[in-house]
Amino acid sequence: xxxxxxxxxxxxxxxxxxxxxxxxxxxxxxxxxxxxxxxxxxxxxxxxxxxxxxxxxxxxxxxxxxxxxxxxxxxxxxxxxxxxxxxxxxxxxxxxxxxxxxxxxxxxxxxxxxxxxxxxx
Amino acid sequence: xxxxxxxxxxxxxxxxxxxxxxxxxxxxxxxxxxxxxxxxxxxxxxxxxxxxxxxxxxxxxxxxxxxxxxxxxxxxxxxxxxxxxxxxxxxxxxxxxxxxxxxxxx
Numbered sequence: 001x002x003x004x005x006x007x008x009x010x011x012x013x014x015x016x017x018x019x020x021x022x023x024x025x026x027x028x029x030x031x032x033x034x035x036x037x038x039x040x041x042x043x044x045x046x047x048x049x050x051x052x053x054x055x056x057x058x059x060x061x062x063x064x065x066x067x068x069x070x071x072x073x074x075x076x077x078x079x080x081x082x083x084x085x086x087x088x089x090x091x092x093x094x095x096x097x098x099x100x101x102x103x104x105x106x107x108x109x110x111x112x113x114x115x116x117x118x119x120x121x
Numbered sequence: 122x123x124x125x126x127x128x129x130x131x132x133x134x135x136x137x138x139x140x141x142x143x144x145x146x147x148x149x150x151x152x153x154x155x156x157x158x159x160x161x162x163x164x165x166x167x168x169x170x171x172x173x174x175x176x177x178x179x180x181x182x183x184x185x186x187x188x189x190x191x192x193x194x195x196x197x198x199x200x201x202x203x204x205x206x207x208x209x210x211x212x213x214x215x216x217x218x219x220x221x222x223x224x225x226x227x
Contacts, residue, residue, distance in 0.1 A: 035216070045157075045165065045208055047216035059215060062122075095164055105212040107155040107171070111164035 002026040002110045004096050009115030016086050020115055022079040022096030030054065030074040033099040035108060036081050038092035038117075046092075049081065053102035064090075086119045093117075123147055125209055127219035135227045140196040142222045144209035149189045153213035156185055156194045158205045159221075165208060169194060201226055 097108035157165035169185035
């Protein structure tokens, strides 16, 4: 059974940093791209970052480029999102999602339950 | 960036009704269009991938159609458990989601 468990969320002040983790199990982690998708309270879904299965290729939405870094440790079956210079508009529930293939156009096959990030002074 | 526009933004229908939700892309996405269902307090659930392929375990009353810029998610006979918000997503150029369609049962 595929499981994705996010952690690392919390309350942080504007300008602060946070690192999210996503522990994966139930599939060959290195064979699949992974993404982070966020959802602000009461709002829609926003894809923010992806990383290929081997970790070579990374992708970001413009609003987080230069502030967020996605990475993965395939020896630990874990996905990360390092977030710097956080803004109030980054407040959201952050989901990690398994994609349907190692790289290229795909879909979000499985989702974790999310970890909440609140940016507030 | 590719923008996805869903219509309607919300709708109310009766059990047994046929329901259609459309998703229009600002430029062609080929068949790289997926549909998700999200219930309150839960993560999204993949329903349809690559425009028309039913994800394993999803009831056959759900179907998807379209290509290029115009896509439709159809529920052939609405059930009470279909009360949810539905999102389309394109993966042709980076990734983006539609704004969502909230479906209520009359």
